[in-house]
Amino acid sequence: MTRPLSVQLYSVRDQLAADREGTLRRLASLGYGAVEAYDVLDDAKGLRRIADDLGLTVSGAHVIQLLGPEPGAVLDGVAALGTELAIVPAGIPHEEFTSRDGLARTAERLNSLAVQAERHGLRLGYHNHWWEIEPRFDDAYSIDTARAAGGPHAVEVLAELLDPAVFLEVDTYWAAVGGAEVPGLLRRLGDRVRALHLKDGPGTKEHPNVAVGGGTMPVPEILAAAPDAWRIVEFDSCAGSADTLFDELKASHTYLTSLEAA
Numbered sequence: 001m002t003r004p005l006s007v008q009l010y011s012v013r014d015q016l017a018a019d020r021e022g023t024l025r026r027l028a029s030l031g032y033g034a035v036e037a038y039d040v041l042d043d044a045k046g047l048r049r050i051a052d053d054l055g056l057t058v059s060g061a062h063v064i065q066l067l068g069p070e071p072g073a074v075l076d077g078v079a080a081l082g083t084e085l086a087i088v089p090a091g092i093p094h095e096e097f098t099s100r101d102g103l104a105r106t107a108e109r110l111n112s113l114a115v116q117a118e119r120h121g122l123r124l125g126y127h128n129h130w131w132e133i134e135p136r137f138d139d140a141y142s143i144d145t146a147r148a149a150g151g152p153h154a155v156e157v158l159a160e161l162l163d164p165a166v167f168l169e170v171d172t173y174w175a176a177v178g179g180a181e182v183p184g185l186l187r188r189l190g191d192r193v194r195a196l197h198l199k200d201g202p203g204t205k206e207h208p209n210v211a212v213g214g215g216t217m218p219v220p221e222i223l224a225a226a227p228d229a230w231r232i233v234e235f236d237s238c239a240g241s242a243d244t245l246f247d248e249l250k251a252s253h254t255y256l257t258s259l260e261a262a
Contacts, residue, residue: 004033005256006059007249008197008234013038015242021050028054030250031257036232037061038089040077048081059230060085060169060195062127066113067091075120085195086117087125087169094131097154107161114166125194126162127169128155130205133178152188153180159192169195171234172222176203183218186225195230196222198256208237211248213255220259231256 007027009016015023027035034057037047051058058081065074066088078086088110096102114124135154155175159168170193175182186193200215201207212233213219223231233252238245 003059003230004057005031005253006034006036006057006230006232007032008036008038008062008232010038010062011233011235011238011249012245015245020047024050024054024056026246027249028056030246031253032233032249033057034059034230034232037081037083040074040081041065044077044080052082058083059232060087060125062087062089064089064091067109071113071116072120075117075122078122079120084122085125085167085169086122087127087195088113089127089169090129097132097158098135100137100157103154103158104161107158110166111163114163118165123165123167123194125167125169126158127197128171128178129174130178132158133175133180136179153178153185156185156188159189162192167194168192169197169232170226170229171197171199173197173199173201173203173209173217176217177205183221183225186222193226193229195232196226197232197234198222198252199234199236200252208239209235209248210238211251211255214248214251219255223259 012023036059040061040063060083061078061081063074063078063086075086092106096106110126117124132155133153136151137157138151168189170186172182175185198212199209200212200217201209203216235245238248
């Protein structure tokens with residue numbers, strides 16, 4: 001894996017709001033070589049300038065605003081960051097992932113956005129949480145017998161309906177919380193997976209994250225199942241102070257780089 005380890009900036013959202021340049025400088029000092037943005041409408045050019053000054057690559061950008069009425073401005077913001085990956089991280093009703101018709105509508109919406117993204121020189125991706133994992137389908141993609149059948153997860157059915165240009169950023173922790181055996185899921189999705197969110201914890205929806213390698217996730221097996229994907233560390237939440245969060249980010253970096261070196 002030659003790409004630098006990235007961190008999703010949502011992890012340090014409060015710190016960014018107080019001191020953007022200082023926060024990015026601190027992440028760089030921990031050894032991270034890339035960041036993933038989450039609000040491209042908030043001075044994307046300024047973020048790019050600071051990242052460039054610190055030697056940070058922008059690995060991608062989360063663009064929930066792309067589902068709004070003015071996708072063009074959002075895509076311009078992504079392009080200004082110097083990344084080609086525009087990732088929809090949520091915003092589609094959970095119920096759409098519980099039926100074949102809902103998945104078809106979701107795929108149609110994402111495929112349409114992918115065409116617009118391509119006009120800006122970008123690639124569109126989709127990022128899961130647990131609600132795209134929990135529903136399972138039988139061979140006829142009926143959810144009525146899915147739980148007994150143990151068929152494909154909703155995100156797998158969605159992948160079959162998406163244009164090949166649309167990639168997936170798999171949040172490995174939420175996939176596990178949703179009931180997936182994550183390395184197997186990644187192998188089945190194959191080249192569709194272009195990025196991974198790496199986080200750890202007790203495997204529940206309610207509890208805060210811990211440093212990658214310090215929880216229940218089978219991290220080495222996950223990395224082996226998607227060897228060419230971007231690795232992006234994220235904390236949805238972290239118990240303790242801001243200093244604790246940075247300590248956990250550092251521990252995550254140390255653990256992941258030790259695996260890459262092994």
